[in-house]
Amino acid sequence: MRPVLILQHEPAQGPGYLLQCLRAHDVPVHLLRPDLGDTLPRTAGAFSGLVLLGSDHGVNDGTPWIRAEQALLIDALRHSRPILGHCFGAQQLARAMGAGVARNPRPDIGWRELWITPAARADCSAARIACSASTGTTTASRSRRARHGRCSARTV
Numbered sequence: 001m002r003p004v005l006i007l008q009h010e011p012a013q014g015p016g017y018l019l020q021c022l023r024a025h026d027v028p029v030h031l032l033r034p035d036l037g038d039t040l041p042r043t044a045g046a047f048s049g050l051v052l053l054g055s056d057h058g059v060n061d062g063t064p065w066i067r068a069e070q071a072l073l074i075d076a077l078r079h080s081r082p083i084l085g086h087c088f089g090a091q092q093l094a095r096a097m098g099a100g101v102a103r104n105p106r107p108d109i110g111w112r113e114l115w116i117t118p119a120a121r122a123d124c125s126a127a128r129i130a131c132s133a134s135t136g137t138t139t140a141s142r143s144r145r146a147r148h149g150r151c152s153a154r155t156v
Contacts, residue, residue, distance in 0.1 A: 002048040003028035007069060009035045009055035009088060018051065034065040044076035052089025059091045059101050070096050 004027055006015050015022075015031070022029050030047070032038040035055065044050060052069070059066060073096035076083055085093040091101045 001028060002046060003030040004049045004051060005041075005044070005047040006031045006051045006053065007040075007089070008033050008053050009057065010053075013054040013087075015051065015053060034069055037065075040065070040068045040072050042072070042075070044072060044079055044081045047076075047081060049082035049084070050076050052083070052085045052092050054087035054089065057088065058103065059088065059095045060103075066092070 004022060006019070006029055008014055008031060015029075019029060019031075027048075032040065034040055035057070041047075050073070052073075057063065057066065059070075069092055073083065073092060077096060083093055085091070095101050
């Protein structure tokens, strides 16, 4: 199996539980710190998927590593590689897909409940990753977990 590439951008914003989950399922991982000068691959072909974590930077900062990351994401999208973006990583993904990204008028930091669409639930790989990595604790979440293993996200 090809490794999952994880791009970490800040020392305090690491892969945490996601890394534990991937390792528990024997998924190989390659962790890079582009903000510290780690060289990014030019193509995503050597990886089974990409994960982009948060950053104190913004996607519009225009630093060389941000531009290189966007080029890697465009390649991953061309080759239909699964991509998971957290915070800054989601902004990078949106930008790579052609969306505009602008500064939020106020900070938005914290946890949010995720809703898995029927299309995502039907996609085995997306549903498996979302279900095994989720850790919600609401009553609805507990009932879904009881029916579907560890999945704690609700279906819309």
